Amino acid sequence: MSRHATPRRATPGSLSLIKLHVLWRITMTRNPPATFFALTAALALASASYAGSHLWAFNEVFSNPDGTVQFIELHVATNANQEIFLQGKKIKSAATGKQFTFPVNLQGQTGFKYLLLATPAFAALPGAPTPDFILPSNFFGTAGDTLTYHVYDTWVIGARQLPTDCVSSLNRNLSVTVNTPRNYPGVQGSVVACPPCAADVDGSGTVDASDIAVLLGAWGTADDSADVSGDGTVDASDLAIVLGGWGACS
Amino acid sequence: MRCVVFGLVVGMVVGCGADEPTRQRAAPTEARSVRALAARVPASTSVDDDFSARVHLHRSQGHATSSGEPSQHPGMGDPAMCTCPAAKLVDGWCEFHAAGWVAGVRVRSAQLFETLDPHGHDIGHESVTCPTCRDAIVSDGYCDASHIGWQRGLAYMTRLTWLLAKGQRVTDELALCSSCRLAAAASNSAEPRWCTTCEGGVVGNVFFTDPKLFEEASRSLGTLRLAVAESARCELCACAMVYDRRCPDCGIAYRDGRATGAPTPISH
Numbered sequence: 001m002s003r004h005a006t007p008r009r010a011t012p013g014s015l016s017l018i019k020l021h022v023l024w025r026i027t028m029t030r031n032p033p034a035t036f037f038a039l040t041a042a043l044a045l046a047s048a049s050y051a052g053s054h055l056w057a058f059n060e061v062f063s064n065p066d067g068t069v070q071f072i073e074l075h076v077a078t079n080a081n082q083e084i085f086l087q088g089k090k091i092k093s094a095a096t097g098k099q100f101t102f103p104v105n106l107q108g109q110t111g112f113k114y115l116l117l118a119t120p121a122f123a124a125l126p127g128a129p130t131p132d133f134i135l136p137s138n139f140f141g142t143a144g145d146t147l148t149y150h151v152y153d154t155w156v157i158g159a160r161q162l163p164t165d166c167v168s169s170l171n172r173n174l175s176v177t178v179n180t181p182r183n184y185p186g187v188q189g190s191v192v193a194c195p196p197c198a199a200d201v202d203g204s205g206t207v208d209a210s211d212i213a214v215l216l217g218a219w220g221t222a223d224d225s226a227d228v229s230g231d232g233t234v235d236a237s238d239l240a241i242v243l244g245g246w247g248a249c250s
Numbered sequence: 251m252r253c254v255v256f257g258l259v260v261g262m263v264v265g266c267g268a269d270e271p272t273r274q275r276a277a278p279t280e281a282r283s284v285r286a287l288a289a290r291v292p293a294s295t296s297v298d299d300d301f302s303a304r305v306h307l308h309r310s311q312g313h314a315t316s317s318g319e320p321s322q323h324p325g326m327g328d329p330a331m332c333t334c335p336a337a338k339l340v341d342g343w344c345e346f347h348a349a350g351w352v353a354g355v356r357v358r359s360a361q362l363f364e365t366l367d368p369h370g371h372d373i374g375h376e377s378v379t380c381p382t383c384r385d386a387i388v389s390d391g392y393c394d395a396s397h398i399g400w401q402r403g404l405a406y407m408t409r410l411t412w413l414l415a416k417g418q419r420v421t422d423e424l425a426l427c428s429s430c431r432l433a434a435a436a437s438n439s440a441e442p443r444w445c446t447t448c449e450g451g452v453v454g455n456v457f458f459t460d461p462k463l464f465e466e467a468s469r470s471l472g473t474l475r476l477a478v479a480e481s482a483r484c485e486l487c488a489c490a491m492v493y494d495r496r497c498p499d500c501g502i503a504y505r506d507g508r509a510t511g512a513p514t515p516i517s518h
Protein backbone atom coordinates (compact mmCIF):
# COMPACT_ATOMS: atom_id res chain seq x y z
CA MET A 1 0.00 0.00 0.00
CA SER A 2 2.52 2.54 1.01
CA ARG A 3 6.09 2.72 1.95
CA HIS A 4 5.80 6.04 3.62
CA ALA A 5 2.56 6.07 5.47
CA THR A 6 2.56 3.66 8.33
CA PRO A 7 0.31 3.19 11.30
CA ARG A 8 0.96 5.44 14.22
CA ARG A 9 -0.31 4.11 17.47
CA ALA A 10 2.34 4.87 20.00
CA THR A 11 2.31 8.49 20.90
CA PRO A 12 5.42 10.47 21.51
CA GLY A 13 5.37 13.52 23.63
CA SER A 14 2.86 12.44 26.20
CA LEU A 15 3.46 13.24 29.79
CA SER A 16 2.22 10.39 31.88
CA LEU A 17 -0.21 11.29 34.60
CA ILE A 18 1.29 8.50 36.62
CA LYS A 19 4.46 10.51 36.80
CA LEU A 20 2.46 13.55 37.79
CA HIS A 21 0.76 11.43 40.40
CA VAL A 22 4.06 10.34 41.86
CA LEU A 23 5.14 13.94 42.03
CA TRP A 24 1.88 14.91 43.58
CA ARG A 25 2.14 12.28 46.28
CA ILE A 26 5.67 13.26 47.08
CA THR A 27 5.04 16.95 47.38
CA MET A 28 1.40 17.44 48.25
CA THR A 29 1.67 16.19 51.78
CA ARG A 30 4.59 18.47 52.47
CA ASN A 31 4.06 21.54 50.40
CA PRO A 32 0.81 22.05 48.51
CA PRO A 33 1.93 25.23 46.71
CA ALA A 34 4.95 23.40 45.46
CA THR A 35 2.65 20.75 44.07
CA PHE A 36 0.77 23.26 42.02
CA PHE A 37 4.03 24.77 40.81
CA ALA A 38 5.40 21.39 39.91
CA LEU A 39 2.30 20.27 38.09
CA THR A 40 2.08 23.49 36.15
CA ALA A 41 5.73 23.48 35.28
CA ALA A 42 5.68 19.87 34.26
CA LEU A 43 2.65 20.36 32.11
CA ALA A 44 4.18 23.43 30.57
CA LEU A 45 7.33 21.57 29.74
CA ALA A 46 5.55 18.61 28.28
CA SER A 47 5.89 18.63 24.56
CA ALA A 48 2.97 19.83 22.53
CA SER A 49 1.69 17.40 19.99
CA TYR A 50 -1.65 18.38 18.57
CA ALA A 51 -2.87 16.41 15.66
CA GLY A 52 -5.64 16.30 13.15
CA SER A 53 -6.21 16.05 9.44
CA HIS A 54 -8.33 19.10 8.63
CA LEU A 55 -5.72 21.00 6.70
CA TRP A 56 -5.05 18.58 3.85
CA ALA A 57 -6.60 19.88 0.65
CA PHE A 58 -6.72 18.92 -3.00
CA ASN A 59 -3.90 20.48 -4.93
CA GLU A 60 -3.51 18.80 -8.34
CA VAL A 61 -5.27 16.14 -10.40
CA PHE A 62 -4.22 14.35 -13.55
CA SER A 63 -5.72 11.79 -15.89
CA ASN A 64 -4.99 10.30 -19.25
CA PRO A 65 -7.90 9.95 -21.72
CA ASP A 66 -9.04 6.49 -20.65
CA GLY A 67 -8.61 7.13 -16.92
CA THR A 68 -6.13 4.35 -16.35
CA VAL A 69 -3.37 6.76 -15.40
CA GLN A 70 -4.61 9.13 -12.71
CA PHE A 71 -3.27 10.84 -9.67
CA ILE A 72 -4.64 13.08 -6.94
CA GLU A 73 -2.26 15.22 -4.97
CA LEU A 74 -3.13 16.70 -1.58
CA HIS A 75 -1.20 19.41 0.17
CA VAL A 76 -0.89 21.08 3.56
CA ALA A 77 -0.40 24.73 2.75
CA THR A 78 0.91 25.78 6.15
CA ASN A 79 3.50 24.44 8.53
CA ALA A 80 0.87 22.51 10.46
CA ASN A 81 3.07 19.59 11.35
CA GLN A 82 0.64 17.20 12.99
CA GLU A 83 -1.95 16.60 10.30
CA ILE A 84 -1.37 12.90 10.54
CA PHE A 85 -4.72 11.44 11.52
CA LEU A 86 -5.96 10.36 8.12
CA GLN A 87 -7.00 6.86 9.05
CA GLY A 88 -10.65 6.29 8.17
CA LYS A 89 -11.00 9.52 6.21
CA LYS A 90 -12.33 9.13 2.70
CA ILE A 91 -11.74 10.64 -0.68
CA LYS A 92 -14.75 10.27 -2.89
CA SER A 93 -15.58 10.88 -6.54
CA ALA A 94 -19.13 11.95 -7.23
CA ALA A 95 -18.89 11.05 -10.91
CA THR A 96 -17.77 7.47 -10.49
CA GLY A 97 -19.03 6.83 -6.98
CA LYS A 98 -15.67 5.37 -6.10
CA GLN A 99 -14.13 6.15 -2.76
CA PHE A 100 -10.81 5.60 -1.11
CA THR A 101 -10.41 5.22 2.65
CA PHE A 102 -7.06 6.00 4.18
CA PRO A 103 -6.00 2.78 5.89
CA VAL A 104 -3.43 4.27 8.22
CA ASN A 105 -2.29 7.49 9.80
CA LEU A 106 0.81 9.27 8.63
CA GLN A 107 4.13 9.59 10.35
CA GLY A 108 6.41 12.55 10.57
CA GLN A 109 5.76 16.20 10.16
CA THR A 110 3.17 17.31 7.67
CA GLY A 111 3.87 21.02 7.29
CA PHE A 112 3.97 22.01 3.61
CA LYS A 113 3.94 18.32 2.66
CA TYR A 114 2.22 16.65 -0.28
CA LEU A 115 0.40 13.35 -0.45
CA LEU A 116 0.15 11.37 -3.67
CA LEU A 117 -2.66 8.98 -4.46
CA ALA A 118 -2.42 7.33 -7.86
CA THR A 119 -3.46 4.40 -10.00
CA PRO A 120 -1.19 1.38 -10.54
CA ALA A 121 -0.63 2.37 -14.18
CA PHE A 122 0.68 5.73 -12.99
CA ALA A 123 3.03 4.06 -10.56
CA ALA A 124 4.47 1.95 -13.37
CA LEU A 125 5.35 4.91 -15.57
CA PRO A 126 8.90 6.20 -15.82
CA GLY A 127 9.30 9.47 -14.00
CA ALA A 128 6.50 8.76 -11.57
CA PRO A 129 7.23 9.30 -7.88
CA THR A 130 6.14 6.38 -5.73
CA PRO A 131 2.51 6.96 -4.77
CA ASP A 132 1.81 7.08 -1.06
CA PHE A 133 -1.50 5.33 -1.65
CA ILE A 134 -2.91 3.39 -4.59
CA LEU A 135 -6.23 4.29 -6.17
CA PRO A 136 -8.25 2.01 -8.42
CA SER A 137 -8.13 2.72 -12.12
CA ASN A 138 -10.69 5.25 -13.35
CA PHE A 139 -11.10 6.59 -9.83
CA PHE A 140 -12.50 9.92 -10.90
CA GLY A 141 -14.34 11.14 -13.97
CA THR A 142 -12.51 12.86 -16.78
CA ALA A 143 -15.54 14.85 -17.98
CA GLY A 144 -16.23 16.75 -14.78
CA ASP A 145 -16.37 15.56 -11.22
CA THR A 146 -16.73 16.61 -7.61
CA LEU A 147 -14.00 15.29 -5.38
CA THR A 148 -14.47 15.35 -1.63
CA TYR A 149 -12.01 14.72 1.17
CA HIS A 150 -14.07 13.84 4.24
CA VAL A 151 -16.06 17.02 4.90
CA TYR A 152 -12.90 19.07 4.94
CA ASP A 153 -12.45 19.83 1.26
CA THR A 154 -14.50 19.72 -1.91
CA TRP A 155 -13.24 20.36 -5.42
CA VAL A 156 -15.77 20.78 -8.18
CA ILE A 157 -14.08 20.15 -11.51
CA GLY A 158 -15.94 21.47 -14.51
CA ALA A 159 -16.74 19.41 -17.57
CA ARG A 160 -13.90 20.76 -19.68
CA GLN A 161 -11.41 21.75 -17.04
CA LEU A 162 -9.43 18.55 -16.71
CA PRO A 163 -6.89 18.16 -19.52
CA THR A 164 -6.38 14.67 -20.87
CA ASP A 165 -3.47 15.27 -23.19
CA CYS A 166 -1.37 12.81 -21.21
CA VAL A 167 0.99 15.52 -20.01
CA SER A 168 -0.95 18.38 -18.44
CA SER A 169 -2.63 18.41 -15.06
CA LEU A 170 -5.21 20.63 -13.39
CA ASN A 171 -4.07 22.65 -10.42
CA ARG A 172 -6.34 23.84 -7.63
CA ASN A 173 -6.16 27.40 -8.90
CA LEU A 174 -7.54 25.98 -12.17
CA SER A 175 -4.30 26.55 -14.05
CA VAL A 176 -3.23 23.84 -16.44
CA THR A 177 0.44 22.99 -16.40
CA VAL A 178 2.76 20.06 -17.02
CA ASN A 179 2.02 17.54 -14.29
CA THR A 180 4.21 17.71 -11.20
CA PRO A 181 3.17 14.93 -8.84
CA ARG A 182 4.91 14.98 -5.48
CA ASN A 183 4.73 12.35 -2.78
CA TYR A 184 4.92 12.51 1.02
CA PRO A 185 8.72 12.17 1.19
CA GLY A 186 8.92 15.10 -1.19
CA VAL A 187 9.94 13.33 -4.38
CA GLN A 188 8.57 15.15 -7.38
CA GLY A 189 8.32 13.79 -10.90
CA SER A 190 6.44 14.10 -14.14
CA VAL A 191 4.93 11.53 -16.44
CA VAL A 192 3.85 11.11 -20.04
CA ALA A 193 0.79 9.00 -19.76
CA CYS A 194 -0.07 8.09 -23.34
CA PRO A 195 1.71 5.14 -24.92
CA PRO A 196 4.18 6.22 -27.54
CA CYS A 197 3.13 5.85 -31.15
CA ALA A 198 5.06 2.71 -32.07
CA ALA A 199 4.83 3.26 -35.83
CA ASP A 200 6.25 6.78 -35.50
CA VAL A 201 9.79 5.61 -36.16
CA ASP A 202 11.35 9.06 -36.35
CA GLY A 203 9.37 10.43 -33.41
CA SER A 204 7.81 13.28 -35.38
CA GLY A 205 4.34 12.72 -33.98
CA THR A 206 3.03 11.60 -37.35
CA VAL A 207 3.41 8.32 -39.20
CA ASP A 208 4.27 9.35 -42.72
CA ALA A 209 6.73 8.98 -45.57
CA SER A 210 9.68 9.99 -43.43
CA ASP A 211 9.07 6.92 -41.27
CA ILE A 212 9.04 4.74 -44.40
CA ALA A 213 12.32 6.32 -45.41
CA VAL A 214 13.91 5.48 -42.05
CA LEU A 215 12.56 1.95 -42.32
CA LEU A 216 13.92 1.39 -45.80
CA GLY A 217 17.25 2.83 -44.77
CA ALA A 218 17.55 0.18 -42.09
CA TRP A 219 16.00 -2.65 -44.12
CA GLY A 220 17.40 -6.05 -43.32
CA THR A 221 19.33 -4.86 -40.30
CA ALA A 222 18.65 -5.29 -36.56
CA ASP A 223 18.38 -1.55 -35.99
CA ASP A 224 16.25 -1.23 -32.84
CA SER A 225 14.94 2.18 -33.75
CA ALA A 226 13.36 0.82 -36.94
CA ASP A 227 12.51 -2.66 -35.69
CA VAL A 228 8.97 -1.71 -34.77
CA SER A 229 7.77 -5.27 -34.41
CA GLY A 230 10.67 -6.17 -32.18
CA ASP A 231 11.43 -9.42 -34.04
CA GLY A 232 15.12 -8.59 -34.47
CA THR A 233 15.00 -7.65 -38.14
CA VAL A 234 13.71 -4.64 -40.03
CA ASP A 235 11.47 -6.29 -42.58
CA ALA A 236 7.96 -6.50 -44.00
CA SER A 237 6.36 -6.92 -40.60
CA ASP A 238 7.67 -3.52 -39.58
CA LEU A 239 6.47 -2.00 -42.82
CA ALA A 240 3.00 -3.41 -42.18
CA ILE A 241 2.87 -1.77 -38.74
CA VAL A 242 3.95 1.59 -40.11
CA LEU A 243 1.38 1.46 -42.90
CA GLY A 244 -1.28 0.38 -40.40
CA GLY A 245 -0.57 3.36 -38.17
CA TRP A 246 -0.51 5.88 -40.99
CA GLY A 247 -1.41 9.43 -39.95
CA ALA A 248 -1.09 11.50 -36.81
CA CYS A 249 -0.41 9.74 -33.53
CA SER A 250 -3.39 9.97 -31.22
CA MET B 251 12.33 21.81 48.38
CA ARG B 252 12.17 23.87 45.25
CA CYS B 253 15.27 22.14 44.00
CA VAL B 254 13.70 18.78 44.66
CA VAL B 255 10.57 19.74 42.80
CA PHE B 256 12.51 21.20 39.92
CA GLY B 257 14.63 18.09 39.74
CA LEU B 258 11.57 15.93 39.68
CA VAL B 259 10.01 18.03 36.97
CA VAL B 260 13.10 17.90 34.83
CA GLY B 261 13.44 14.23 35.47
CA MET B 262 9.88 13.62 34.46
CA VAL B 263 10.20 15.58 31.28
CA VAL B 264 13.44 13.90 30.34
CA GLY B 265 12.04 10.56 31.34
CA CYS B 266 9.12 10.86 29.00
CA GLY B 267 11.04 12.10 26.03
CA ALA B 268 9.35 12.81 22.78
CA ASP B 269 10.70 9.71 21.15
CA GLU B 270 9.49 7.31 23.75
CA PRO B 271 8.38 4.49 21.50
CA THR B 272 6.36 2.28 23.75
CA ARG B 273 3.40 2.58 26.00
CA GLN B 274 3.41 1.45 29.58
CA ARG B 275 0.44 -0.09 31.24
CA ALA B 276 -0.60 1.36 34.52
CA ALA B 277 -1.05 -0.93 37.47
CA PRO B 278 -4.66 -0.99 38.67
CA THR B 279 -3.93 0.91 41.85
CA GLU B 280 -2.01 3.51 39.94
CA ALA B 281 -4.82 3.79 37.48
CA ARG B 282 -7.32 4.54 40.19
CA SER B 283 -5.03 7.17 41.61
CA VAL B 284 -4.55 8.66 38.21
CA ARG B 285 -8.27 9.00 37.80
CA ALA B 286 -8.46 10.67 41.17
CA LEU B 287 -5.68 12.99 40.22
CA ALA B 288 -7.25 13.80 36.91
CA ALA B 289 -10.35 14.90 38.73
CA ARG B 290 -8.28 17.19 40.91
CA VAL B 291 -6.22 18.93 38.28
CA PRO B 292 -6.09 22.48 39.54
CA ALA B 293 -8.08 25.06 37.71
CA SER B 294 -7.65 28.76 37.79
CA THR B 295 -9.93 31.66 38.08
CA SER B 296 -8.82 34.15 35.51
CA VAL B 297 -9.25 33.84 31.80
CA ASP B 298 -5.53 33.97 31.22
CA ASP B 299 -4.77 31.35 33.80
CA ASP B 300 -7.61 29.23 32.65
CA PHE B 301 -6.32 29.37 29.11
CA SER B 302 -2.87 28.39 30.25
CA ALA B 303 -4.19 25.59 32.37
CA ARG B 304 -6.28 24.25 29.55
CA VAL B 305 -3.45 24.47 27.10
CA HIS B 306 -1.16 22.75 29.53
CA LEU B 307 -3.69 20.10 30.24
CA HIS B 308 -4.17 19.51 26.57
CA ARG B 309 -0.49 19.40 26.01
CA SER B 310 -0.02 16.80 28.66
CA GLN B 311 -3.06 14.81 27.73
CA GLY B 312 -3.33 15.44 24.06
CA HIS B 313 -2.39 11.88 23.32
CA ALA B 314 -3.20 8.75 25.08
CA THR B 315 -1.05 6.32 26.82
CA SER B 316 -2.22 3.46 28.93
CA SER B 317 -1.80 5.53 32.00
CA GLY B 318 -5.36 6.65 32.09
CA GLU B 319 -4.95 9.94 30.32
CA PRO B 320 -7.87 10.90 28.15
CA SER B 321 -6.86 10.37 24.59
CA GLN B 322 -7.35 13.07 22.06
CA HIS B 323 -8.08 10.75 19.16
CA PRO B 324 -10.31 7.72 18.82
CA GLY B 325 -8.41 4.50 18.57
CA MET B 326 -5.84 5.67 21.04
CA GLY B 327 -5.84 5.20 24.76
CA ASP B 328 -6.55 2.27 26.98
CA PRO B 329 -9.61 0.26 26.01
CA ALA B 330 -9.56 -1.41 29.43
CA MET B 331 -10.05 1.65 31.58
CA CYS B 332 -12.60 4.43 31.69
CA THR B 333 -11.10 7.89 31.41
CA CYS B 334 -14.38 9.73 30.97
CA PRO B 335 -14.01 12.00 34.04
CA ALA B 336 -10.72 13.40 32.84
CA ALA B 337 -11.81 13.36 29.21
CA LYS B 338 -14.85 15.39 30.15
CA LEU B 339 -12.60 17.95 31.76
CA VAL B 340 -10.29 18.41 28.80
CA ASP B 341 -12.53 17.53 25.85
CA GLY B 342 -10.83 14.19 25.37
CA TRP B 343 -11.74 10.71 24.20
CA CYS B 344 -12.38 7.68 26.38
CA GLU B 345 -11.39 4.57 24.52
CA PHE B 346 -13.07 2.33 27.08
CA HIS B 347 -16.48 3.80 26.30
CA ALA B 348 -15.63 4.68 22.70
CA ALA B 349 -16.89 8.17 23.35
CA GLY B 350 -15.49 11.64 23.38
CA TRP B 351 -16.46 14.70 25.36
CA VAL B 352 -16.82 18.22 24.04
CA ALA B 353 -18.03 20.90 26.45
CA GLY B 354 -19.30 18.09 28.63
CA VAL B 355 -21.45 16.64 25.84
CA ARG B 356 -20.86 13.02 24.99
CA VAL B 357 -19.94 12.38 21.37
CA ARG B 358 -20.24 8.75 20.37
CA SER B 359 -19.13 9.12 16.79
CA ALA B 360 -15.38 8.90 16.38
CA GLN B 361 -15.58 10.72 13.06
CA LEU B 362 -17.59 13.54 14.57
CA PHE B 363 -15.18 13.85 17.47
CA GLU B 364 -12.22 14.02 15.12
CA THR B 365 -13.96 16.60 12.98
CA LEU B 366 -14.59 18.72 16.07
CA ASP B 367 -10.94 18.25 16.99
CA PRO B 368 -11.45 20.06 20.28
CA HIS B 369 -8.01 21.36 20.96
CA GLY B 370 -5.86 24.20 19.76
CA HIS B 371 -3.39 23.68 16.95
CA ASP B 372 -0.05 25.38 16.94
CA ILE B 373 0.33 26.52 13.36
CA GLY B 374 3.17 28.85 12.57
CA HIS B 375 1.55 32.18 11.86
CA GLU B 376 4.15 33.13 9.32
CA SER B 377 3.04 30.25 7.14
CA VAL B 378 -0.60 31.32 7.08
CA THR B 379 -1.30 33.12 3.83
CA CYS B 380 -5.07 33.54 4.06
CA PRO B 381 -5.59 37.27 4.69
CA THR B 382 -8.75 36.71 6.75
CA CYS B 383 -6.89 34.23 8.91
CA ARG B 384 -4.07 36.67 9.43
CA ASP B 385 -6.53 39.25 10.66
CA ALA B 386 -8.20 36.64 12.83
CA ILE B 387 -4.92 35.64 14.41
CA VAL B 388 -4.48 39.15 15.66
CA SER B 389 -8.07 39.66 16.74
CA ASP B 390 -8.77 36.17 18.11
CA GLY B 391 -11.40 35.88 15.41
CA TYR B 392 -12.85 33.25 13.13
CA CYS B 393 -12.10 32.83 9.43
CA ASP B 394 -15.11 31.51 7.56
CA ALA B 395 -13.09 30.97 4.40
CA SER B 396 -10.61 28.63 6.05
CA HIS B 397 -12.93 27.27 8.72
CA ILE B 398 -10.38 28.12 11.35
CA GLY B 399 -10.92 30.06 14.55
CA TRP B 400 -7.94 31.66 16.24
CA GLN B 401 -7.63 32.12 19.96
CA ARG B 402 -4.41 33.20 21.64
CA GLY B 403 -2.48 32.13 18.60
CA LEU B 404 -3.87 28.61 18.47
CA ALA B 405 -6.06 27.38 15.64
CA TYR B 406 -9.42 25.71 16.29
CA MET B 407 -11.07 23.80 13.51
CA THR B 408 -14.74 24.45 14.22
CA ARG B 409 -16.69 27.45 15.39
CA LEU B 410 -17.83 25.59 18.50
CA THR B 411 -14.37 24.61 19.68
CA TRP B 412 -13.11 28.11 18.97
CA LEU B 413 -15.90 29.58 21.08
CA LEU B 414 -15.25 27.11 23.87
CA ALA B 415 -11.64 28.21 23.95
CA LYS B 416 -12.88 31.67 24.86
CA GLY B 417 -14.71 30.47 27.95
CA GLN B 418 -13.68 29.04 31.28
CA ARG B 419 -14.07 25.39 32.15
CA VAL B 420 -16.31 24.93 35.18
CA THR B 421 -14.26 23.40 37.95
CA ASP B 422 -14.47 23.38 41.71
CA GLU B 423 -12.18 26.37 41.83
CA LEU B 424 -14.42 28.54 39.69
CA ALA B 425 -16.66 30.62 41.95
CA LEU B 426 -20.17 29.87 40.72
CA CYS B 427 -23.55 29.48 42.33
CA SER B 428 -25.03 26.08 42.94
CA SER B 429 -27.43 26.39 40.02
CA CYS B 430 -24.61 27.02 37.60
CA ARG B 431 -22.65 24.15 39.07
CA LEU B 432 -25.64 21.91 38.67
CA ALA B 433 -26.03 22.97 35.08
CA ALA B 434 -22.37 22.24 34.38
CA ALA B 435 -22.61 18.89 36.12
CA ALA B 436 -25.50 18.00 33.86
CA SER B 437 -23.65 19.30 30.83
CA ASN B 438 -24.55 16.35 28.65
CA SER B 439 -28.20 17.36 28.55
CA ALA B 440 -28.68 20.70 30.33
CA GLU B 441 -29.69 23.69 28.28
CA PRO B 442 -27.42 26.73 28.35
CA ARG B 443 -28.50 29.21 30.98
CA TRP B 444 -27.60 32.76 31.89
CA CYS B 445 -27.22 33.45 35.55
CA THR B 446 -27.70 36.91 36.97
CA THR B 447 -26.05 35.89 40.22
CA CYS B 448 -22.84 34.78 38.57
CA GLU B 449 -23.16 37.37 35.81
CA GLY B 450 -22.38 34.77 33.23
CA GLY B 451 -23.74 31.75 31.47
CA VAL B 452 -22.94 28.06 31.43
CA VAL B 453 -22.78 26.33 28.07
CA GLY B 454 -22.15 22.65 28.56
CA ASN B 455 -19.40 22.76 31.15
CA VAL B 456 -17.93 26.05 30.04
CA PHE B 457 -18.66 29.41 31.64
CA PHE B 458 -18.91 32.65 29.68
CA THR B 459 -19.09 36.16 31.06
CA ASP B 460 -19.65 37.85 27.72
CA PRO B 461 -23.36 37.66 26.78
CA LYS B 462 -22.61 37.69 23.07
CA LEU B 463 -20.16 34.84 23.34
CA PHE B 464 -22.63 33.00 25.52
CA GLU B 465 -25.32 33.32 22.86
CA GLU B 466 -23.00 32.18 20.09
CA ALA B 467 -21.70 29.28 22.12
CA SER B 468 -25.26 28.29 23.03
CA ARG B 469 -26.19 28.13 19.36
CA SER B 470 -23.08 26.13 18.55
CA LEU B 471 -23.79 23.73 21.37
CA GLY B 472 -27.26 23.25 19.91
CA THR B 473 -25.63 22.40 16.61
CA LEU B 474 -23.39 19.93 18.36
CA ARG B 475 -26.35 18.21 19.98
CA LEU B 476 -28.14 18.01 16.66
CA ALA B 477 -25.01 16.52 15.14
CA VAL B 478 -24.64 13.99 17.94
CA ALA B 479 -28.21 12.87 17.32
CA GLU B 480 -27.68 12.80 13.56
CA SER B 481 -24.51 10.74 13.85
CA ALA B 482 -26.60 7.69 14.60
CA ARG B 483 -28.04 7.96 11.07
CA CYS B 484 -25.09 9.31 9.12
CA GLU B 485 -21.72 10.13 10.65
CA LEU B 486 -20.64 12.24 7.71
CA CYS B 487 -23.81 14.31 7.92
CA ALA B 488 -22.98 14.92 11.57
CA CYS B 489 -19.49 16.01 10.57
CA ALA B 490 -20.89 18.27 7.85
CA MET B 491 -23.25 19.84 10.38
CA VAL B 492 -20.49 21.07 12.66
CA TYR B 493 -18.32 22.02 9.70
CA ASP B 494 -20.95 23.83 7.63
CA ARG B 495 -20.29 21.60 4.63
CA ARG B 496 -22.03 19.10 2.39
CA CYS B 497 -22.21 15.44 3.34
CA PRO B 498 -20.26 13.51 0.70
CA ASP B 499 -22.58 10.53 1.07
CA CYS B 500 -26.02 12.11 1.29
CA GLY B 501 -25.37 15.32 -0.63
CA ILE B 502 -27.05 17.41 2.08
CA ALA B 503 -25.46 20.79 2.71
CA TYR B 504 -25.62 22.19 6.24
CA ARG B 505 -25.34 25.61 7.78
CA ASP B 506 -25.41 26.02 11.55
CA GLY B 507 -26.55 22.45 11.85
CA ARG B 508 -29.54 22.80 9.54
CA ALA B 509 -29.93 21.44 6.05
CA THR B 510 -29.87 24.34 3.61
CA GLY B 511 -31.94 22.67 0.91
CA ALA B 512 -32.73 19.49 -0.89
CA PRO B 513 -29.89 17.02 -1.23
CA THR B 514 -27.73 17.49 -4.27
CA PRO B 515 -27.64 14.33 -6.36
CA ILE B 516 -24.34 12.53 -5.97
CA SER B 517 -23.50 12.66 -9.63
CA HIS B 518 -22.08 15.20 -11.94
